[in-house]
Amino acid sequence: MKIEIWSDVMCPFCYIGKNNFEQALEKLPFKNEVEIEWKSFQLDPTLDASKPQSTIEYFKEKKGFPAEQASQMIAQVAQMGKGAGIDFNFEKALVINTFAAHKLLHLAKKHGKSSEMEEALFKAHFTDGKNVGDVEELISLAEKTGIDNDEARRALTSDEFNYEINQDIQEAKNNGISSVPFFVLNGKYAVSGAQPAEVFADALQQTYKETASPFKDLSQNGGASCDTDGCSI
Template structure:
């Protein structure tokens, strides 16, 4: 069973949704039969790739929110984070274009470390206050995750994975995905937003059940034959 997840590193609900999804999956007996693929999405591709902003500045300048309203919203998200064990540090978070960071996520697929890298990037951005647009910071994250640092630097400073990122973004548009996190379960069902673990668990179980037994028998029995013979 395959789960595709569109998310952006600067999205706090994506971080919360990841934790809730993984908590639900961990308790299911078929967890080892689930393939998770992280897909790229950019909430604000217009952000500068070099200059950073703090979270309050970003909400004021880009969204037009007064500082006190922005602070209230951030406080509410921080409380949601605490409920799932995430200690958001919005005062340190640096807002920047995330395209380069998405290259690292795509490189991590080669090493089968997509989920680990997603977690490392969320932590770097939301908790440690790292600049996830900075090449040196990203190379360090790659090395800490067991990814060759020279390969990481080459990928991050070239256009090699730009197409893959653009394809993810275009696929989201083609499927009408305009907000993240967005989970697609086996190409059939969708779960949007940072849902509680229970919602993810129910959706995963339903999808798995239909994957194992794809046909719903609408008949009331009838004459048939199988490998052991025929019956009426």
């Protein structure tokens, strides 16, 4: 069973959704039969990659929210994060263009480490206050995730994964995906937003059940047929 997840490193609800999804999956008996593919999405591609902003500054300047309203929203999200086991440090988080971070995610996907890298980037951005648009910071994360420094530098300073990132973004548009996180289960069902673990568990179980038995037999009785052991009437 395949799960595709559209996400952006700058999205706190993507981090919460990831943790709730993983919590649900971990308790299911078929967890090892699930393939997870992380897809790129940019909430604000207009951000300058060389000018990080604080979260409060971003909400004030880009969204037009008063400082008090922005602070209240941030506090609410931080409280949600605690329920998912996340320590959000919004006072340290640097809002930045995430295109370079998505390059690192695609490089990690190449090495079968995309989920580990997704977690590392979320933690770096939301907990540690790292600049996830900075090449040197991203190379350090690559090294910690077991990816060669030189390979990471080449990927981050070239156009190697630009096509893949843009394809993910275009695929989201083609499928009407306008917000993240967005989970597509086996190309058939979708779960949008940072849902509770119980919602993810129910959706995964339903999808797996249909995957294990993809056809519903509408005939009243078994008709004449042949199998590997012969034919019967």
